[in-house]
Amino acid sequence: MSSINTPLTGEDATKSMSTRETIHSYPRFLWKALGVATDGSWLFYGWMTLLTAIALVGANAWAVQVRDGMVLTNMSDHVSWGLYIANFTFCVGLAAGGVMMVIPAYLYDDEEMHHLVIIGEAVAIAAILMSTLSVVVDLGRPDRFWHLMPIIGKFNWPMSMLTWDIIVLNGYLVINVHIVGYLLYMQYLGKRPNPWWYVPFVFLSILWAISIHTVTAFLYCGLGGRPFWNTALLAPRFLASAFVSGPAFILIVLRAIRMTSDWKWSPRPARTLIQIIRISMAINLLMLVSELFTLFYTGSGHAASAKYLFFGSHGASGLVVWIWTAIGLNIAGTILFFTPAALRRGNLRILACVLCIAGIWIEKGMGLVIPGFIPSTLHEVVEYAPSLVEWKITAGIWAFGMLVLTILVKLIEAIHAKRLSPSNSHAL
């Protein structure tokens, strides 16, 4: 596993720096990176301003929610998790999906994918941040966040699945920040990255990506009192849908980079991703069908949530529209992905990506988290639809995630294009 990650020019490769110098020039790297990250076209400034504005609205809504209480959300003792945790679940999947570039690149030595794999990791970083924020805004007492930290707080590990989730999510964040940071920095210095410094972490990140989504699924399926979640198929389903939404999101990011920069690559990496999406989506739909079959054919009381979700029950049908929309989007997206046109660079591919992302967002969030609570454990039907505050905060989280992603991608692109290097005096 000594494949070269980045193309090196002869001049750069001959440069040699001591470890000491390497470390010492790191603040300068960050400083220059800041300059690059805040430099751009009017389109860039417009985009960043828009995202900042949305993030501000979200931050304000959150601050008000903390002050006045979670009563501002539409959650209740019956439906005690809502949009935040739904979004959290999706974002974890998105993060796990980032690994779908890493696997072909490193396990199958796909040379071209190697050049782009760092974008998948950047998506993973942004997605992990979004999922962490989604949990933070769901806390009734964010001021007590330190209770969650090992050693200084009280960490109910290994009993609580949530502690596992905290470990794997933070671990995944650290691993990806390390890999991305190291590779970018080496590329910035024009040095060949030392495989010992990142390849083990890349493999770890593959395992870890699977673990974050598995543990997130265990969070739900470990609860015996919630029959709708209490299924062994949940983790595989989560992974399958993550391997659709992740690559689909990366495809959109790749398209955005191609449209806004001079970075060029062949159609192959995207085609690999589309193959992955095709297979994953088929598996995802298959598992959905077998899940529904067991629920509805046996007709046990366990089907109560599914009945509410798909058809409504006791005169309540708040999620019916959501789930059928999700199914429609997923099927339409899948069909589009299976058409030959999806392999070409065109709007159809982007449309397919958007349909699948939206479909999976609903399926995993509003279609999975919410019906687990309806009917309640004592079979009371209390419905839920997110409040304006919840929408604002969730939008703010996405805006923040996109801000981070934009900056990361901008750096990646700038370093790739050598606009950011020790010799380049670009700064603020």
Add this chain to the structure above:
Amino acid sequence: MKTMGKHGLSRRLSCLIVVALLCGCGKMSSSTTLTQEPAGSDATLAESTETETAVQHTATIRKPPPVLGAVFRVEVTGTNATSYEGHLQCAACHSLRSSNPDNSKSSHLDEFHQGLRFSHGQLSCVSCHNPGDNYSSLRLADGKTIPFEESITLCAQCHGPQYRDYERGAHGGMTGYWDLKRGDRVRNHCQHCHDPHVPNYPKFYPAAAPQDRFQPSHGKEGASHDH
């Protein structure tokens, strides 16, 4: 509906009632009748105690409340329909007048105890009330006489399982200490919940329903209307 003869009898009885009430006043506190306490007031602790075994503290049974169904009306005048309610010693009337053992339903009671609600299986008055004692006591099935305040024994003749549960603390409301080593306990009497004449627990409106967020308030049928 009433004949003149009955009115005459009523007048004589009304005098008796007044006398009886006046006499009864002095006896109120030690009276043996079930209806000695004014209705509505909270029953105080009874003197009679039933001690549980091997503990310092006791479980006492609250004094039974008045049996509302037993309050009877006597029409005092023929022209004025005002009815008169009073509590008096059973013997006040029953020493003068023998009872009619055929009266087993409240609808049969066309002279006295009118309006008495009675719905207690196939029982008749004398199943429990003791005619041999001018009705001043109760009578067990084996003919043994027992005072009114020991009515629990009478109930237990037929309601064995309930009595057993009651004895074991598994039937009948209570307050106080679960741990009799640390404090007393006060228990309800059968009659706190069961009027002996109409022992079925009466229907009434429950305390307010929970008002959870977004919960439709009138059962599951109306769920869709509240959203």
Add this chain to the structure above:
Amino acid sequence: MTTNPATHLPVLDNQPNSRRGFMKACGATLGLAAWATALKPLTEWAADMNVDEFLQKHYRELKPDEKQAIFRRLEADCKAEHGVDVKIADPQPNDGVQFAYALNLSICIGCRKCAEACSIENNHDRKTNNSYIRVFEMEMGGIDFEKGDATYDHPVPQPDKFYMPVQCQQCENAPCVKACPIEATWQEKDGIVVVDYNWCIGCRYCEAACPYHARRFNWEKPTIPAEEINPNQGYLSNRIRPQGVMEKCTFCLHRTREGRMPACLEACPTGARVFGNILDPQSEIRWVIENKRTFVLKEELGTKPRFYYFFDE
């Protein structure tokens, strides 16, 4: 990986004079101001809090004198906020005592007196008429909550129904305790599952984990008229809860650990409720479990409830 513009602002003078740099600095200043404004409600919220409260340790790590200081602080807070003198006690589990509860479904009439008493005893939010007990009106013929209704509002008991109050089952194998990421909820020696309201972060994972809908969340600060505040409070039980934390039935441990009956039992007019020490062979609860055909809710989940239901034969 991302860098915070704020940390770099002061070194602006390092930079060559450029209009772009100046514009960026203005933008960053503006941005910072906007963030400060957006997050301003947080400062209003933090105004009510103090450092002691923020740094307070987990209940089980507090030393006796630290506990006393906290109880006095909470009492003072209550006095300041509601003008009510309350006493916060912290009764400990009794040796040789394991609590259990049984409920006779044959004689429960569905009057909700237990739920009402719970609300008063435990200083519940009055706006929502909160209570740890939900009474279900069930259809004869089975324990089918699907056909149950907790919001009935008509005279009880209805002839073709039976009534099933549900509250915390104080499971021996409690899913909520397992779920809590920070040990803010745990099982005490006498079997009662408690919450440290000053440690809970309000993630509501326990609420999702509970199969009995026994846990409640303080969606906002509970409101209770001062004159209705129950001044006899337990730190782990009925003290007024803060906003944003979980709460649950504690079998009224501030009463029961002192030998008294729980409030719901005392309120029950029919004696459908039986409470006591399951380790005492002479206890009423023991008699019920040994002599009645009791069952527990959702036995198949393996939660091992300490709350039993039974019917008269």
